[in-house]
Amino acid sequence: AFSPLYADLAGLPPAYFLVGDLDPLSDDSRFMAARWQAAGNRTDLDVWPGGVHAFVNMNTPLGGVALAHIVTWLDSLLGAAGAADDPVTVVRRYLEEVVNGGRVDVLPELWAQDGVWHGGSMGERHGLAEVLSFARSGGAAAFEGMALTVDDLIAVEDKVVVRFTNSGTQVGPFMGAPASGKHASWLGIGVYTVAHGRITEAWFGEDVLGMLLQLGVIALPVGPR
Numbered sequence: 047a048f049s050p051l052y053a054d055l056a057g058l059p060p061a062y063f064l065v066g067d068l069d070p071l072s073d074d075s076r077f078m079a080a081r082w083q084a085a086g087n088r089t090d091l092d093v094w095p096g097g098v099h100a101f102v103n104m105n106t107p108l109g110g111v112a113l114a115h116i117v118t119w120l121d122s123l124l125g126a127a128g129a130a131d132d133p134v135t136v137v138r139r140y141l142e143e144v145v146n147g148g149r150v151d152v153l154p155e156l157w158a159q160d161g162v163w164h165g166g167s168m169g170e171r172h173g174l175a176e177v178l179s180f181a182r183s184g185g186a187a188a189f190e191g192m193a194l195t196v197d198d199l200i201a202v203e204d205k206v207v208v209r210f211t212n213s214g215t216q217v218g219p220f221m222g223a224p225a226s227g228k229h230a231s232w233l234g235i236g237v238y239t240v241a242h243g244r245i246t247e248a249w250f251g252e253d254v255l256g257m258l259l260q261l262g263v264i265a266l267p268v269g270p271r
Contacts, residue, residue: 055085057159062090066097086154131243137206150181158244189214206238223263230260
């Protein structure tokens with residue numbers, strides 16, 4: 047069957063579904079709204095009592111009110127879009143909600159479908175699916191109480207540079223090292239490119255050596271005194 051109900055809807059923009067409860071095709075709108083929301087997209091559904099098929103296009107009091115409601119929804123969305131799509135806002139949401147908050151479910155709102163994650167010694171992830179998989183099974187499993195603090199942030203057009211401090215207690219294996227139970231705090235820099243409200247590419251450099259030294263995984267050679 048050919049229907050948008052069966053399409054991959056991840057990473058799509060907000061959508062407003064409006065249908066009358068007397069419309070014989072109302073189930074199509076309800077099902078589509080449910081699929082849109084399940085894909086992680088913002089979804090607004092209004093079912094209008096007494097509305098027939100295409101009632102919005104009819105010159106009736108109900109149609110006029112519904113049409114005005116659509117215009118209000120669009121005005122509200124477009125008014126918020128400028129702030130929501132701002133690169134700094136997008137990056138801060140990513141750091142606060144995903145990195146610190148653990149809300150992997152909002153990644154489709156913040157990361158482009160073909161976005162690339164360059165993690166240096168942590169490898170690379172290409173595309174939203176790989177970034178999602180890494181976020182679900184990354185450092186959170188090895189560290190407890192992880193917290194990233196933004197020390198400085200500079201934005202120029204579509205680029206956002208963040209100097210940060212990361213920290214956590216190692217409670218699981220990390221880069222081949224067994225859990226140490228020790229707390230570590232290390233520095234890092236992230237560079238993000240943002241387009242149309244989503245991160246399209248990001249580069250990270252973290253002081254992994256400093257972290258491993260604090261965890262006791264490695265030790266620097268001691269020279270002659």
